[in-house]
Amino acid sequence: MLYRVTLGILLLSWLLKPHDIVAQTENRKMFVFYSVQHQPLSSSKGASYAIETEYLDSVRATERVYWAPQKLRETATFSNLRLRRRDGETIVYYNDGTIKRREQYRDGVRQGEGFAYYPNGKLRRHDRYDDRSRKSEECFDAVGNSVDCDTLALRDVCPNAEIMPGKSAPIYFPSKALKLGIEGVVKVNFTVSRTGQLADVQIVESPSHILSAAAVDAIRRAKWSIRLDNCDPVDVRYTIPITFAIK
Known part of the structure; x- marks a missing residue:
């Protein structure tokens, strides 16, 4: 009788093991x-x-x-x-x-x-x-x-819109500014029109007119993407800081 009880307890404990519950x-x-x-x-x-x-x-x-x-x-x-x-x-x-x-x-x-x-x-x-x-x-x-991946995403939302992809331009440090040790941040304010054209470029802040000219040149050489509002192209005003640092 003791043998049967012991065997029954062992069998019950085996059946209640976690791995068997998971197996079910x-x-x-x-x-x-x-x-x-x-x-x-x-x-x-x-x-x-x-x-x-x-x-x-x-x-x-x-x-x-x-x-x-x-x-x-x-x-x-x-x-x-x-x-x-x-x-x-x-x-x-x-x-x-x-x-x-x-x-x-x-x-x-x-x-x-x-x-x-x-x-x-x-x-x-x-x-x-x-x-x-x-x-x-x-x-x-x-x-x-x-x-451009942003352009592709816009095409998903507005498949019939003509979307101009943006592309940055390299920024050149003026040699004259290097010789004079002029550096700093130039803040440029401008508008990208609904046709992708640059307009009304203004210098907001600059340590030198030499760096200002270089910053404006870089912005004009870049290609700017058209911003859409409900799939309609709109004019957008930007203010961008461009840093010139002598290392």
């Missing part, structure tokens, strides 16, 4: 349909999309989102599904099944490389993340030409 949730799948208003439905009737969740344990899971009917829209892995903490690769698809975006995450934070594609499969954007911040970015138009 492993590979558990859920498939839920949702309406346009993101409300869960009891069947596919009237569904706008569906989410398949495959639990790896009590918190980790892989999630697949489908367009109706049954077209894969997104796949993602989570280190904590309840907290929506992504970990690993997330892939987003266009309606026809081609890849729209690939992103890497580590414990809820973007990490590593990210890629975005046009519907024709050409690369649209390439980002690199490290230490919780974007370290580099490259953007391309639909035929593969390199474009």
